[in-house]
Every structure is written in C-alpha cells, then in structure tokens.
Amino acid sequence: MLDFVKRIDAMTPEQRRALRTTLDTRGEQLNVFPLSPAQQRMWFLNQIYGDLPLYTVPYAFWLVGRLDTGALGEALLGLARRHDALRTAFFDVDGVPYQTVLPDSDFRLAVRHWRPQDAARRDLVDRLLDAEARRTFDLTRGSLVSGTVLTSGDQDDRHLLLLTMHHIICDGWSMGIIFREIEEGYTAVIEGREPNFEPLSVRYVDFARWQATDVNGERCQRQLRYWQDELADPPAALTFPDRPPPSTAGLSVGELELALWPASLARSVEALSRAEGATPFITMLAIFADLLRRRTGTTDFIVGTPVANRTRLEVEGLVGLFVNTLPLRLRPSGEESLRESLRKVRSVTLRAQTHQDVPFGTIVESLGVHRTSGRNPLFEVSFIVQDRETELLRLPGLEVSIAHGHSGTAKFDLAVGLVFLTDGLKCSIEYRRSVFDREYVRGLLDEMREHLEAALADPDQPMGSLNGRVPR
16 A cells, blocks of 8 residues: 555646546546535544544553453454454545555554552553554555553553554444454363354445535435534634633643532433433533623534434444534524523534535535634534443453543633433543643533533523522
C-alpha cells in the first residue's frame, strides 16, 4: 500500500486525473472504495490535525490473574482478519479520499516484560499510558490498531494491556463488538476450538457505498431540507462571559470524573420522564440547556449529541465508523417550567432523530458554515446520556479494570456525559483548558445537580426563578 501511495505522489497532474477516472469507474474491481460521509469528515479533520491525537481511541486495562499472551495475540489478529475496517488503508488522489481493504493483517501484539519489584513501575506505566494515548496514525499504512501488553510472565499476576486505534475505523458501538469478540477469541484459543462468531453478511465498504448513494437520494434530500430550515441563520457558538474567549490553538484538555449522584436522584429523573412521555436524555438536556442559558445569557444555541446510526440490521455486528452527530438547536427562555421545557426539548429531539440519516458533514456543507481551524462547526458543547456504562473487556480467569490515560486534546470546549447506573447517576466532563479550569467545571456540574434537584422538587415553577432554591 505504501508503494501505491508513493506512486500516486510521483504522478503528473494528467496521470492523477486519469487515475481518478479509473478509480471512479472501476474502483470496486480494484478493491478501492469511496469513504462513508463520516469517514470523509474524519479524513478531512486528520489532514488538519494529523499531528494531534484528537481522534485516537485509547483503551488501557489492568489484567489480574494468569494471562496467556499468545492466546490474546491470536484473538486480536483474528479480530483484524474478521473485520475489514481493522485492515483498511486510506489515500487520496487530487484531494479525493479513497479506502482499500488490505488482504491480510500484519497486526502483532507487542509483549514487553517488567520486574515485579521494579520500583520505577508506576513511572513506567504513567509514561506508557501517556505515550499510547498521544499516539498518532498514518492513515495510508492501514495499520490503524496498536496493541501492547506488559507482563512479568509467571513471576506476577498483574499485567497491563494497551489497545489503541484511530476513530476512522471504529466508534463506541464498535468497541463493544471488539471487546466481546476478543473475549470469545481468547476463550476459543485456550479451549482449542474455533470461535463462535455470527457470520458477517456485509462489509463496512458496503455501508459506505449505500450511504454515499443515499445521501444524494430523495429521502435524505428531504431530511436535509429540514436541517436547512431548522438551522437557518445558525447562532454563534456558545461563549461564557466569565471565561476567556475560546482559543483556536488551545486544544489542551482536562478531564474530570465526578462522584456518583445518588440513586434517588436518578430514579426521580426516570419517574418524571416516564410521567411526561420523555426520556432521561430529554429531561437532563432540558436541565443542561437552562444551565447554559444561565451561565452564558444566551437563549438560542446548538448542542451536539451522537447517535449510533446503525439503522440496518446487517451492520449491527460490524466494526467501523457509523456514528453520526445531531446538532440540537435549543431555545430556553427561563420562563418555562421543567414540564414545559421537557415538551420543547422533546419536540426538538424527536424531529432531529427523525432526520438523523443526513451526515453531520453534509449539514455543515449545505449551510455554508465557515470552518475555523481548532473550532468545531455549529457547536462547541456536546452532551450525551446513556442508560448503561460502555461495555468493557472481559477475559476468562482474569480480573479486568480500567487503567486511566488520556490523549491530552479536546474536541469541544465542553463534552458532558451522564450514565444512569443502578447505584446512581455518574457524571463526567471533558473540557478545554484554554477556556475552563477544574474549579470552574466542578462548579458547573455542582450547579447542574442543584438546578436538577430544585426543578424536580417543583417541576411547575419557571426554571428561571429556581436560582438559589435548592432543597437541603
């Protein structure tokens, strides 16, 4: 693949134009395919931020118990051979990107050894976590997955697994598939049998081709017209008057994990949501929108939220980049009660979900939104609510836990995530240090909890009058 890219780079403009014609007319016979709209956007962003790990997806796990590194390596290699996306390379001809699926994977699990009593182990782990999370990938190579395990073999039962890949080949849903199939593949190797996988009836490139065709079809064009009306004269990105203006160069990120909010609060949110025909996502978005109104003084803004975008049954088991982003235009006035706000936010959310087939990049292009380096188009605050934690890796005979690491870069000014668990409501927030600091973010989340408690206590009271009315 690298030789092919080098040949393209060496071509004259006339030769490149001729190649473009060949790829557009006979691409499939040459094992060359168009990118999905989500991949196209990721490719574009990679051209801008290729030296930053904005779209690196790092996972790190502590494994406690007896680990068979050979079986783990076989499971990971089998995963790459099963899913085309994990052995896909990307290249462009005259700025137009394409993808090609490599015939086999060259993935190898790197095994490094450490001494059980190594006093510098903690420093080594911290350096490795930091380095792996900051890893960048050359998309033209097709080796967009990296795996390393640190182990002392039989001398110790504590191991560190680092698994990193680029977002252009996976999303959150894909990670659940990956972790389940690593578990099955590892178990199968240990038990001396073939892994029990459902056969894949389609490939990711099939989805990319469907979506590329669908975007230009009448159905998506009707949906696009909705977005053009909904986002006509889009509001400026949110700014916080008591914070410095956003910097186009400041991508340094801070990450804050908050303690669980009590289970009783989560149950109250769920009960009100059911009573009002809403979902916990809608209820929490209404609260968050009013908090943003109070903090910014703005009553018309856009918040982004991701959707899985797997509307075809055939793609549910595929690894790849399917996720789409919905720009939700919110207009909190402070005069509505929580119940009234729920109805407004529900209407906005349901309409957006009904028109979710249009890729976010297509929406941005159709609106003619000016792109600024270092800034996300249309919104700089994202919000997500989940009803369960992201599925994590499990391996037989091993206790698995997350080892923390972070890429050090932020995609948005604020990215808020809430997860409803059986023992409470878990809150996390990612923020740009050029705009926010830890103290401000902690205050923001504390205020959101207080605002939520006050609104739940009196859901018919105008939300703008709830300031300071926090039950004790």
